[in-house]
Amino acid sequence: xxxxxxxxxxxxxxxxxxxxxVVFGWAxxxxxxxxxxTTTTWVLIPVAVAINIAIGQLVLVLKLPVYxxxxxxxxxxxxxGPWAGALTGALSNTVAGIIFDPGWWPWIPVAAAIxxxxxxxxxxxxxxxxxxxxxxxxxxxxxxxxxGSPIAVLLGGISASGSSLITxxxxxxxxxxxxxxxxxxxxxxxxxxxxxSLLAFAILDGLSTRFLARFPHxxxxxxxxxxxxxxxxxxxxxxxxxVIVTNVFVVPLLNQ
Amino acid sequence: xxxxxxxxxxxxxxxxxxxxxxxxxxxxxxxxxGIVGGGYWTASLAVCLAIAPLTIFSKLFxxxxxxxxxxxxxxxxxxxxxxxxxxxxxVTELFRIGPFSIEVETVQRSYLIASRIFLMVSAFAFxxxxxxxxxxxxxxxxxxxxxxxSYVLISTLQIIPQMQxxxxxxxxxxxxxxxxxxxSFMKRIGLLVPLVGPLVFGSLVEVEERAIxxxxxxxxxxxxxxxxxxxxxxxxxxxIRWALLALIIVALASxxxxx
Amino acid sequence: MAxxxxxxxxxxxxLTETPALRNITLQVExxxxxxxxxPNGAGKSTLCYTLAGFVPHFFKGELAGxxxxxxxxxxxxxxHEWVLNVGLAFQNPFNxxxxxxxxxxxxxxxxxxxxxxxxxxxxxxVTDAMKLTGISDLADRSPYSLSGGQQQRVALTSILVMQxxxxxxxxxxxxxxxxxxxxxxxVIRTMTEKGMTVVxxxxxxxxxxxxxxxxxxxYEGQILLDGxxxxxxxxxxxxxxxxxxxxxxxxxRKAMKxxxxxxxxxxxTLEEAVEGFTR
Numbered sequence: 186x187x188x189x190x191x192x193x194x195x196x197x198x199x200x201x202x203x204x205x206x207v208v209f210g211w212a213x214x215x216x217x218x219x220x221x222x223t224t225t226t227w228v229l230i231p232v233a234v235a236i237n238i239a240i241g242q243l244v245l246v247l248k249l250p251v252y253x254x255x256x257x258x259x260x261x262x263x264x265x266g267p268w269a270g271a272l273t274g275a276l277s278n279t280v281a282g283i284i285f286d287p288g289w290w291p292w293i294p295v296a297a298a299i300x301x302x303x304x305x306x307x308x309x310x311x312x313x314x315x316x317x318x319x320x321x322x323x324x325x326x327x328x329x330x331x332x333g334s335p336i337a338v339l340l341g342g343i344s345a346s347g348s349s350l351i352t353x354x355x356x357x358x359x360x361x362x363x364x365x366x367x368x369x370x371x372x373x374x375x376x377x378x379x380x381x382s383l384l385a386f387a388i389l390d391g392l393s394t395r396f397l398a399r400f401p402h403x404x405x406x407x408x409x410x411x412x413x414x415x416x417x418x419x420x421x422x423x424x425x426x427x428v429i430v431t432n433v434f435v436v437p438l439l440n441q
Numbered sequence: 442x443x444x445x446x447x448x449x450x451x452x453x454x455x456x457x458x459x460x461x462x463x464x465x466x467x468x469x470x471x472x473x474x475g476i477v478g479g480g481y482w483t484a485s486l487a488v489c490l491a492i493a494p495l496t497i498f499s500k501l502f503x504x505x506x507x508x509x510x511x512x513x514x515x516x517x518x519x520x521x522x523x524x525x526x527x528x529x530x531x532v533t534e535l536f537r538i539g540p541f542s543i544e545v546e547t548v549q550r551s552y553l554i555a556s557r558i559f560l561m562v563s564a565f566a567f568x569x570x571x572x573x574x575x576x577x578x579x580x581x582x583x584x585x586x587x588x589x590x591s592y593v594l595i596s597t598l599q600i601i602p603q604m605q606x607x608x609x610x611x612x613x614x615x616x617x618x619x620x621x622x623x624x625s626f627m628k629r630i631g632l633l634v635p636l637v638g639p640l641v642f643g644s645l646v647e648v649e650e651r652a653i654x655x656x657x658x659x660x661x662x663x664x665x666x667x668x669x670x671x672x673x674x675x676x677x678x679x680x681i682r683w684a685l686l687a688l689i690i691v692a693l694a695s696x697x698x699x700x
Numbered sequence: 701m702a703x704x705x706x707x708x709x710x711x712x713x714x715l716t717e718t719p720a721l722r723n724i725t726l727q728v729e730x731x732x733x734x735x736x737x738x739p740n741g742a743g744k745s746t747l748c749y750t751l752a753g754f755v756p757h758f759f760k761g762e763l764a765g766x767x768x769x770x771x772x773x774x775x776x777x778x779x780h781e782w783v784l785n786v787g788l789a790f791q792n793p794f795n796x797x798x799x800x801x802x803x804x805x806x807x808x809x810x811x812x813x814x815x816x817x818x819x820x821x822x823x824x825x826v827t828d829a830m831k832l833t834g835i836s837d838l839a840d841r842s843p844y845s846l847s848g849g850q851q852q853r854v855a856l857t858s859i860l861v862m863q864x865x866x867x868x869x870x871x872x873x874x875x876x877x878x879x880x881x882x883x884x885x886x887v888i889r890t891m892t893e894k895g896m897t898v899v900x901x902x903x904x905x906x907x908x909x910x911x912x913x914x915x916x917x918x919y920e921g922q923i924l925l926d927g928x929x930x931x932x933x934x935x936x937x938x939x940x941x942x943x944x945x946x947x948x949x950x951x952x953r954k955a956m957k958x959x960x961x962x963x964x965x966x967x968x969t970l971e972e973a974v975e976g977f978t979r
Contacts, residue, residue: 224660227589228652231597231799232644235604243608243636247629256641272593280597283448283569287562288516340520340554353523384633388641398714398760399649575802588814596799599844650795653754657788658798658811658858661780665816669809669823 194363198335205294205332208301212268221266221401229265229400230273233257237277238284251377254281255299259325259385262303263312264400270300291340295333302328303382307405312386314408316420322382323427326374330367333374337366379424448508448569456499460678461577462584467495468568470685475560477696481553484560492563499571505563508570513562517555524551574598580672588666592655604644611636702727703897704751704866708765711746711755720746722921724765728866728899733892735908735929736901738918739942744901747918748790748870750774751899753782770865784815787864791871793851796858797843804846804854805830805839811862829861833887848875856884866897873904885911905933905946909968917943934966948973 212218234257241254258277262270274296282289306312306321337352351372355365389397389406397403451457456464475487496505525548526538533545568577578591615636621628709724721743728734738744749755756763757779767774769785777785789796801807805826812822830836835853838846843854856872869888873881885907888898892913902908908915908929915932917925919941925932932938934949946968955961955977967973 222589224656225648225652227593227660228655229645229648230593231600232648234597235600236641236644238601239604239608239640240637242605243612243633243640246612247632247636249626249629249633276593276597280594280601282565283598284601286512286516287558287565290561340558353526384637388645391638391642392645394715395713396646396649399652575806592798592800595801599799599802603844647795650790650792651799653749653758653788653790654796654855655798655800656754656758656779657752657783658862659780659783659814662783662814662816663780664814667813667816667818667822669806669813669819669826671819 194335194338197363198339201332201335202294205298209268209271218268221269223265223401225399226261226265226269226401229261230269230276233261233273234277234280236260237273238281241281251380253377253381253384255296255378255381256385256388258296258300259303259382260388262300263307263385263389263405264397264403265304266402267301267304267308269401270304271297272300274298274300291336292333294336295329298328298332299325299378303385304402308402310405312382312389312405315383315386316423318382318386319379319420319424320427322379323375323424325382326370326378329378330370330374334363334366334370337370338362375424375427448504448566449573450501450504450570451573452500452571454499454501454571456495456571458673459571459681460672460674461572461580462674463678463681464568464572465577466682466685468564470689471564472561473689474692475564476557478692481549484553484556488556488560488563492560492567495567496570499567501570504570505566508566509559509563513559513566517559517562520558521551521555524554576670576672579668579670580674582666583668583672592660600644604640607643608636608640611639701730703730703770704728704899705768706750706765707768709750709767710764711750712762713746713759714761716761718921720921721750724921724923726916726923726926728897730897731892731895733888733898733911733913734900735912735915736899736918737903737905737908737915737933737938737943738901738924739944741920742918743921744918745790745870746921748788748868748899748901751866751868752786752788753777753779754788757782783864784862785864786866786868787859787862788868789855789859789870789872791874793848793855793875796855797851802842803840804835804843807843807854808858808861811858815862825861825863829857832890833857833860834883849877849880852876853880853884856887860887860891864896866899867891868899870901871903872900873902873907881907903944905944906948906969909933909946909972919943930965930968933968952976 209218236257237254240256241252244251244253254277255274258270258274261273275293278289278293278296302325303312303321306324311317311321352365352369355368356362360368390408392406394403394407397406471487471491475484478487493502493505496502525543535543535545535548537543575591575595578586578594582588582591615632624632704727706724706726709721710719711721712719724747736744736747746755749759750763750767751769753767753774755761756775763775769782772782772785774782798807798810801810808826808829809822812825817825827836830839833853833856835850835857838850838854843851846854852872852875856869859867867888873884876884881904888900889911892898900908900912912929915925915927915929916923917932917935917938924937924941925935933946938945939950939953948967948970952961952966952973956966961976963976967976
């Protein structure tokens, strides 16, 4: 029988889904999830989904080489916690699947993982200065790649997005499908997710403390004192190091 | 934009009167059977022999075709072509286009993936065409889904058209002031801020009042909820659901033992 | 017996220095129609939120003193139980649409579904409430397709239908024309005759003079005046502190200085002014 993908690909997918499942199950069972869902959280989520979709469309109009369709997800993750962030991501893709193109549905776990990561980083006080936000953006990209690549492989590695051209090129050079997909994502994702995080940070910076206090984790977005130029330099250096480290160590490790 | 947000078409058909949960089960059953149920043609057969007749039965075949041609076929077709061309690994060469060789195996593989995606989306299109989202959510809430999920999904579907309208207004306002979406890259990045700012801050400040408004109407009440609309759940519905469940089990079992 | 009993309320929002309400002590009788006036920042909305339980349950912050409605203490209750005592509708109608419903009828039933009212009773109550506020013909429309004034009526009906003991309204007619405003004041009058207690924040002083039983003037978080509409609305203190007052009162006050207004009390409404000037 033809399955279109190897058993190993399917097992990779199952492992990633199982890890996500365990994380959410644990949070639910220990009531960590429930206390973040206040009424303001429930009201913010639809607004954040609408922000995701509206900005995603604006970016298309402006023909920028990024997606920026997770700003709302990151926003909710930071001020309402990881679980609300995950729900926002999942809901965004569900709704985008209904109104634009069902091709969004397979990526629901990725969108959820983005919100989750943003929330976990913010809870660890990693959304308070420019360079920390950059690191958070990078971690989000990393998680999105780890969750997304097995799904991309199951779908054949090539979708309707522009980045598939890179994957196609890598495939033609004789690389394996997982390696090609991973490499593509490592090129595209960090740029997109770091920009997304920085924009979310800029938005939170513009909101009043009084407004932020309405949300369960509003304090996550209160800034540390900082010197802006040196922070930016640190941020850039960290990005470069992170990119080198992952390309030298993580990619070969995953491909073994 | 507005009408695209709800696929639902009101018709007087036996499918429309089915319980929404039954239709959801049917949708999931079709997907599971089409994908795990063995053969090469299963997914395509499920579309032709189950979904197409069902949409005819619901007097929505025309609407289904329109959805299929506008949404699903382009995506699935594009993937089929791209994958046939780019994924290497076949043995039997069919023909060549420039540097790319097209092999029988990759075409088969791409067909399988594309037809499964087509099935998945067709099944959901059938569900959304025949079931009003609020009806589905009400029924799921009645069955134990936390009511907040119903709130969050329905209000998302209602907010998006307004947000898109706002985005459109902002874009046209900026266009009249000389916004040029064809200008240089750096300029276009610079444009993002004046476009995104008003949109985001405007909708965020509303959140507090909207939360107060629904709290004032007992949103967090711990009492047992009641429902304005009665959504019928007949014996027929229950029989259909059990039958579908049995079918899913048979499909999964045959997949495990026969392969 | 007083149904609303505020004792020495002082309240500070989180992260603020100056209190929004200071030493407010206030009793409201059952079935009374109390209007609250005041310049911007006087604490009118905060007073509404306090009565409706959102201070302190939703806004947090420091609340001193006691808020009692129908013998219950707000700080001892939860917000979702408190809304059965005190209903709140406020100014911006657009933000009061729940978003969870597709028609006006369903929208008004939303609160009743949440508090578990049986279906038949729910339908009856929604139908009655819509008839009362004159929006029966909007039942099948989408709440988002309505005008601002119509949305305000829907918001008011959505709270009325829950039959709270005390109804708190924060500028519920801001987007209505005079005809709509007259109808809403008529509805409030009807409700108070049925025993509901109403606290209304409103700028339209002429309407207050015609309908309210009592007026409270708030200034910088404190009660400045409390009394009959005719007395409070014509007080010289209001002019001094920059309250919005009736143009008929201003005219008559000037006329009084010129000796053209012979009566002792000043008018608030057109009718009173006409009567005073002609006789």
